[in-house]
Amino acid sequence: MKKLTSSESLITINHYKNLLAAEGIPAQIRNEHLGSIMGEMPFVETWPEIWVINDLDFDRATQLITSVDSESPSASWRCKQCGEENEGQFAACWKCGTSAD
Numbered sequence: 001m002k003k004l005t006s007s008e009s010l011i012t013i014n015h016y017k018n019l020l021a022a023e024g025i026p027a028q029i030r031n032e033h034l035g036s037i038m039g040e041m042p043f044v045e046t047w048p049e050i051w052v053i054n055d056l057d058f059d060r061a062t063q064l065i066t067s068v069d070s071e072s073p074s075a076s077w078r079c080k081q082c083g084e085e086n087e088g089q090f091a092a093c094w095k096c097g098t099s100a101d
């Protein structure tokens, strides 16, 4: 088990977990329910964390979430097949499956 990263947003952590799962990398979320325990620990330690189960996956997992982080959040695109608006991190339309390019 290796800690990959932490984020103040559980949504972000869940997104990472889904991303890793799609690549066949098992991961585990910690501190999922500790957000309300303020004051007992330094703030940052109550953030949700994501851990990779297998240490061997660590480098690949780091690359994956780094590449997601570096993408512009505004880089959404419109599907030319069905006209659906897709978020930038999707390589294919979530609705009809058409590739982004």
Ligand SMILES: [Zn+2]
Residues within 6 Å of the ligand: 079, 080, 081, 082, 083, 084, 093, 094, 095, 096, 097, 098
């Ligand atoms: Zn589409």
